[in-house]
Amino acid sequence: xxxxxxxxxxxxxxxxxxxxxxxxxxxxxxxxxxxxxxxxxxxxxxxxxxxxxxxxxxxxxxxxxxxxxxxxxxxxxxxxxxxxxxxxxxxxxxxxxxxxxxxxxxxxxxxxxxxxxxxxxxxxxxxxxxxxxxxxxxxxxxxxxxxxxxxxxxxxxxxxxxxxxxxxxxxxxxxxxxxxxxxxxxxxxxxxxxxxxxxxxxxxxxxxxxxxxxxxxxxxxxxxxxxxxxxxxxxxxxxxxxxxxxxxxxxxxxxxxxxxxxxxxxxxxxxxxxxxxxxxxxxxxxxxxxxxxxxxxxxxxxxxxxxxxxxxxxxxxxxxxxxxxxxxxxxxxxxxxxxxxxxxxx
Amino acid sequence: xxxxxxxxxxxxxxxxxxxxxxxxxxxxxxxxxxxxxxxxxxxxxxxxxxxxxxxxxxxxxxxxxxxxxxxxxxxxxxxxxxxxxxxxxxxxxxxxxxxxxxxxxxxxxxxxxxxxxxxxxxxxxxxxxxxxxxxxxxxxxxxxxxxxxxxxxxxxxxxxxxxxxxxxxxxxxxxxxxxxxxxxxxxxxxxxxxxxxxxxxxxxxxxxxxxxxxxxxxxxxxxxxxxxxxxxxxxxxxxxxxxxxxxxxxxxxxxxxxxxxxxxxxxxxxxxxxxxxxxxxxxxxxxxxxxxxxxxxxxxxxxxxxxxxxxxxxxxxxxxxxxxxxxxxxxxxxxxxxxxxxxxxxxxxxxxxxxxxxxxxxxxxxxxxxxxxxxxxxxxxxxxxxxxxxxxxxxxxxxxxxxxxxxxxxxxxxxxxxxxxxxxxxxxxxxxxxxxxxxxxxxxxxxxxxxxxxxxxxxxxxxxxxxxxxxxxxxxxxxxxxxxxxxxxxxxxxxxxxxxxxxxxxxxxxxxxxxxxxxxxxxxxxxxxxxxxxxxxxxxxxxxxxxxxxxxxxxxxxxxxxxxxxxxxxxxxxxxxxxxxxxxxxxxxxxxxxxxxxxxxxxxxxxxxxxxxxxxxxxxxxxxxxxxxxxxxxxxxxxxxxxxxxxxxxxx
Numbered sequence: 001x002x003x004x005x006x007x008x009x010x011x012x013x014x015x016x017x018x019x020x021x022x023x024x025x026x027x028x029x030x031x032x033x034x035x036x037x038x039x040x041x042x043x044x045x046x047x048x049x050x051x052x053x054x055x056x057x058x059x060x061x062x063x064x065x066x067x068x069x070x071x072x073x074x075x076x077x078x079x080x081x082x083x084x085x086x087x088x089x090x091x092x093x094x095x096x097x098x099x100x101x102x103x104x105x106x107x108x109x110x111x112x113x114x115x116x117x118x119x120x121x122x123x124x125x126x127x128x129x130x131x132x133x134x135x136x137x138x139x140x141x142x143x144x145x146x147x148x149x150x151x152x153x154x155x156x157x158x159x160x161x162x163x164x165x166x167x168x169x170x171x172x173x174x175x176x177x178x179x180x181x182x183x184x185x186x187x188x189x190x191x192x193x194x195x196x197x198x199x200x201x202x203x204x205x206x207x208x209x210x211x212x213x214x215x216x217x218x219x220x221x222x223x224x225x226x227x228x229x230x231x232x233x234x235x236x237x238x239x240x241x242x243x244x245x246x247x248x249x250x251x252x253x254x255x256x257x258x259x260x261x262x263x264x265x266x267x268x269x270x271x272x273x274x275x276x277x278x279x280x281x282x283x284x285x286x287x288x289x290x291x292x293x294x295x296x297x298x299x300x301x302x303x304x305x306x307x308x309x310x311x312x313x314x315x316x317x318x319x320x321x322x323x324x325x326x327x328x329x330x331x332x333x334x335x336x337x338x339x340x341x342x343x344x345x346x
Numbered sequence: 347x348x349x350x351x352x353x354x355x356x357x358x359x360x361x362x363x364x365x366x367x368x369x370x371x372x373x374x375x376x377x378x379x380x381x382x383x384x385x386x387x388x389x390x391x392x393x394x395x396x397x398x399x400x401x402x403x404x405x406x407x408x409x410x411x412x413x414x415x416x417x418x419x420x421x422x423x424x425x426x427x428x429x430x431x432x433x434x435x436x437x438x439x440x441x442x443x444x445x446x447x448x449x450x451x452x453x454x455x456x457x458x459x460x461x462x463x464x465x466x467x468x469x470x471x472x473x474x475x476x477x478x479x480x481x482x483x484x485x486x487x488x489x490x491x492x493x494x495x496x497x498x499x500x501x502x503x504x505x506x507x508x509x510x511x512x513x514x515x516x517x518x519x520x521x522x523x524x525x526x527x528x529x530x531x532x533x534x535x536x537x538x539x540x541x542x543x544x545x546x547x548x549x550x551x552x553x554x555x556x557x558x559x560x561x562x563x564x565x566x567x568x569x570x571x572x573x574x575x576x577x578x579x580x581x582x583x584x585x586x587x588x589x590x591x592x593x594x595x596x597x598x599x600x601x602x603x604x605x606x607x608x609x610x611x612x613x614x615x616x617x618x619x620x621x622x623x624x625x626x627x628x629x630x631x632x633x634x635x636x637x638x639x640x641x642x643x644x645x646x647x648x649x650x651x652x653x654x655x656x657x658x659x660x661x662x663x664x665x666x667x668x669x670x671x672x673x674x675x676x677x678x679x680x681x682x683x684x685x686x687x688x689x690x691x692x693x694x695x696x697x698x699x700x701x702x703x704x705x706x707x708x709x710x711x712x713x714x715x716x717x718x719x720x721x722x723x724x725x726x727x728x729x730x731x732x733x734x735x736x737x738x739x740x741x742x743x744x745x746x747x748x749x750x751x752x753x754x755x756x757x758x759x760x761x762x763x764x765x766x767x768x769x770x771x772x773x774x775x776x777x778x779x780x781x782x783x784x785x786x787x788x789x790x791x792x793x794x795x796x797x798x799x800x801x802x803x804x805x806x807x808x809x810x811x812x813x814x815x816x817x818x819x820x821x822x823x824x825x826x827x828x829x830x831x832x833x834x835x836x837x838x839x840x841x842x843x844x845x846x847x848x849x850x851x852x853x854x855x856x857x858x859x860x861x862x863x864x865x866x867x868x869x870x871x872x873x874x875x876x877x878x879x880x881x882x883x884x885x886x887x888x889x890x891x892x893x894x895x896x897x898x899x900x901x902x903x904x905x906x907x908x909x910x911x912x913x914x915x916x917x918x919x920x921x922x923x924x925x926x927x928x929x930x931x932x933x934x935x936x937x938x939x940x941x942x943x944x945x946x947x948x949x950x951x952x953x954x955x956x957x958x959x960x961x962x963x964x965x966x967x968x969x970x971x972x973x974x975x976x977x978x979x980x981x982x983x984x985x986x987x988x989x990x991x992x993x994x995x996x997x998x
Contacts (some may be wrong), residue, residue: 011423037771038771082861123801123803162843162844162874163841164803181803200880206849207882207884209807253807253811316434318808334808335433336426
C-alpha cells in the first residue's frame with residue numbers, strides 16, 4: 001500500500017509526540033506536548049473514525065493536562081508513565097490510566113525547580129530514560145539522575161558544563177553522554193565523584209548545538225548526534241573521539257531522530273527545515289568485519305549513497321518531533337499540526 | 347476620569363465620530379492617567395501622579411495597571427487551525443506565483459483557490475460542531491456569529507473564483523453561476539428529493555409542492571422540475587404536457603456542443619418566442635401555477651418579481667434570471683442581471699448584498715473595500731487580494747490613475763502579518779507573511795523580532811533560525827547579544843561567552859571576557875575552562891577574549907607540568923601587552939612559582955622583559971609583593987645568565 005499522510009491541525013505548536021504502546025492491538029492513542037503558547041499542555045489523543053464506514057481516522061482529544069512553561073521532552077519510564085521535562089525547570093512523571101485513557105492524567109512525581117539559577121527559572125532542556133532511571137539536563141549545565149520509581153534525586157553533576165546542555169543519552173546504566181549548545185560532547189561516568197567527564201570531544205567545528213543524541217539499538221557503542229546545522233555525526237566509541245562520519249543532511253537543525261524499533265537499519269530524522277526523512281543505514285554496517293569479528297561502521301561518504309527518502313512533502317514550518325510504531329509514524333510540527341504517516345515499510 | 351475615547355480616522359467621507367467608547371472597570375484613576383504602547387496592538391493605562399511622594403516608599407496603593415489589547419478573533423483555538431492551514435496554502439501560492447513568471451500557472455492557482463475554500467469549509471464545520479456542543483449562551487452566540495462570517499466568506503470566495511480564477515470555457519458563466527446558487531442557497535432541494543423518493547401521484551397535496559417546482563425551475567434544474575410535474579395528479583392533461591414539452595425543448599448552450607453562440611442565440615430566441623406564443627394563446631389560463639412557470643422561462647420580469655418574496659435574498663433567483671434572459675452572458679456581463687434581481691423587492695441592503703453586487707459588476711476595488719469591513723481581522727481580504735493579484739486579475743487605480751495594486755496587496759499582507767506576530771505562538775506564521783513582502787515586510791519583521799520576549803534558549807535558537815532563513819542576520823546577532831547580556835547579568839560566564847561567540851559580536855565577547863578575568867582575580871578560579879580550551883576561531887573576536895583563552899591555556903600547561911611551554915606562553919602574554927590593567931598583578935605574580943622552579947624555565951631575556959614590565963607597572967603591585975618578585979627575578983637572572991653564559995662558551 002502506498003504511503004499515506006494525513007495532517008490534523010490542533011491549535012498548538014507540538015514540541016513532542018509519543019505513541020502510547022499497546023499490548024496486543026495496534027496503537028491508537030498518543031501523547032503530545034506543546035510549546036511556545038500562552039498556556040501549554042500535555043494532551044492524550046486517540047485516533048477515531050467519525051463515521052463507521054469511513055477509512056480515515058482523525059485524532060480526538062481525550063484529556064488535557066496544562067503545564068507551566070514549554071514541554072521540552074517526553075519519554076516513557078514505564079508503559080503508562082511518562083516523564084515530562086519543562087522549560088520552567090520542573091520535571092514531572094504523569095500516568096495515563098491503562099483502561100480509561102480519557103480520565104485525567106495523574107501526577108506521580110514532581111521535581112520542582114530541579115534545574116535553576118537559584119531564584120531565576122532555568123529550562124530543563126531534555127531527559128533520557130534507562131530502566132526507570134531518568135537523566136535530566138538543563139540550561140544551568142547540570143546533570144541530574146532521578147529514580148523514576150522512588151521519586152528521588154540519586155545523583156547530580158553540578159556544573160557539568162559551563163554552557164547550557166541541550167541533549168543527553170544513556171550509553172550504559174552508569175554512563176551518559178551530553179551535548180551542549182556549542183556541540184561539545186562529554187561522557188560521564190556516573191559512579192565517579194570528581195565531576196570530571198570521562199571523555200569529551202566536539203561534534204563539529206562550527207560551534208553549533210548538539211540538538212539530539214541517540215545510540216544504535218543493537219550496538220550501543222555507536223552514537224549518533226544531530227546538530228543545529230542539520231548535519232548528522234556518527235561515533236564508534238570504541239575507536240576514537242572523532243566522528244566516524246559527519247554528513248550534511250538537513251538544511252536546518254535536526255530536531256529528533258529515532259531508529260525504527262523493529263528494524264535497526266532504518267533511521268528516521270526530522271528537522272527545523274520541515275523535513276522528515278527515512279534513512280537506510282544498512283550500507284553503513286555492511287562493511288567488512290573487524291578484527292574481533294565485530295561489525296565496523298563504514299564512514300559515510302555522502303548521503304546519496306545512504307538511500308535517504310523524504311516521507312512527507314517539506315513543511316513550511318519546523319517539524320519538532322517524531323515517533324514511530326511499526327508502520328505508523330507520528331510527527332508534530334510548529335504549524336500547529338500533527339501528521340500521521342501510514343503504511344511505512346520497514 | 348473613568349472613560350476614555352479613541353477616535354479613529356475615518357475615510358470615505360463619513361463624518362469623524364468616536365469609533366468606540368470603553369468604560370474602564372476601575373475607579374482607581376481619580377488622579378491622572380497615562381498610557382504607554384506595548385508590543386503590537388497593546389497598551390497599558392496607568393495612574394500617573396505629577397507630584398513625587400517621597401515618604402510613601404512602602405505603603406501600598408490601590409493603583410492598578412490596566413493592560414488593554416485588541417480582542418483578535420483569529421486567536422481563538424478553532425480559528426488558529428484556519429490561520430495555520432491557510433498559511434501553508436498561502437506559501438504554496440507564493441511558490442506557484444514565482445513559477446508562473448516563467449510559464450502560465452492558472453490551473454495551479456485554481457487548485458490553490460479550491461484549497462482555500464476547503465479550508466474555510468473545514469473551519470465552518472469545526473465551528474458548527476463547537477456551537478452544538480457549547481452550553482454557554484454567550485459563547486454559543488459568538489460561535490454562531492463566526493459561522494455567519496465564514497459562510498459569507500465562503501460564498502464570496504466561490505463567486506470570485508468563478509469570476510476571476512476559474513477557467514470558464516468560452517467565458518459562458520451560466521453553469522458555474524447556477525452551481526454557485528445551488529451550493530450556497532440550497533432551497534427546496536430536500537423537499538424535491540423527498541417528493542421524488544416517495545414518487546406518489548398527487549404530490550400537489552403537499553403544501554410546498556408548487557414552491558418546490560418553481561424553486562427547481564429558478565435554480566435551473568429543469569430535469570428535476572419536470573420529474574416533479576410528472577407527480578402531479580393531472581400530469582396527463584394537455585396543459586402539463588405543453589409545459590413539459592416547452593421545458594424539454596429548451597436549448598442548452600455548451601461550448602463543446604458544436605454550434606456557435608450566434609446559432610444558439612437564434613434557436614434559443616426561437617424557443618422563447620414559441621413559449622411566449624403558447625402563453626399568449628391563454629391555453630394555460632386554467633392552471634395559474636403552470637402559467638407562472640411559463641412566464642418565468644420566458645424571462646418575464648413581473649413573474650420573477652412575484653416569486654421574489656418567497657426567497658430570503660435575491661441571490662436565489664439570480665441563476666434563474668440569467669438562465670431565462672441571457673444564457674449566453676459572459677463573466678463581465680452580469681452587472682445588469684444583478685441590478686435587475688436586486689431591484690425586484692425593496693429590502694434593506696445587507697453587507698453580503700453589496701459585496702456580491704460589486705463582484706458581479708466587476709468592481710474589485712469596491713469588493714476589497716467591502717470585505718475589509720468583515721470582522722475576521724483581515725484574513726479574507728489578505729488572502730483573496732493576494733490570489734487575485736497573482737492571477738493578474740487585479741488592477742486598481744488610485745485617484746491619480748496610478749496603479750496601486752501591488753501596494754494594496756502588500757499593505758494588506760503586512761497588516762495581517764503584523765497582527766499575527768503579536769501572538770505568542772503564531773509569530774512564526776506572521777513572519778512568513780511579512781517575509782513574502784520584501785523589503786518593507788522584512789524591515790517590520792526585524793523590528794518586531796528584536797522585541798520578542800525570549801523565555802528560553804530553545805526559543806532564542808528558533809528565532810535565530812527563522813531570522814537567518816529570511817536573511818535577517820542583524821536580528822540573529824542582536825538576539826545573541828541579548829542572551830549574552832542576560833547570562834552576564836546572572837553571572838553565568840560560560841553562557842555569556844558562548845552566546846557572544848555565537849553572535850560573532852566583538853563587543854559582547856570583550857564584555858564577557860572581562861567579566862571572566864575579573865571573576866578570576868576575585869575568586870582565583872577560571873570559569874568556563876571547558877569552553878575556552880575547545881573554542882576555535884571565535885577566539886579572535888576580541889583581544890580580551892583571545893587573552894583569556896591564552897591565559898586559560900597557560901593554566902592548562904601549568905597543571906600538566908609543562909613548565910617550559912607555560913613560561914613561554916606567559917612571557918608572550920606579558921610582552922604582548924594586551925592584558926587589561928586590573929589583570930597585571932595576577933599576570934606578574936603568576937611568574938613567581940615558575941621563577942622559583944627547580945629547573946630554570948625563563949631565559950635571561952625573558953627575565954629582563956618581565957623586569958621591564960614590572961618596573962613600568964610597579965603601581966599595580968603593592969611594595970611587598972613587588973620586592974618579592976624583584977628578588978625572584980634577580981635570582982633567576984643570576985642562575986640563567988650563568989647557565990646561558992656556559993652554553994655560549996660551549997657553542998664557541
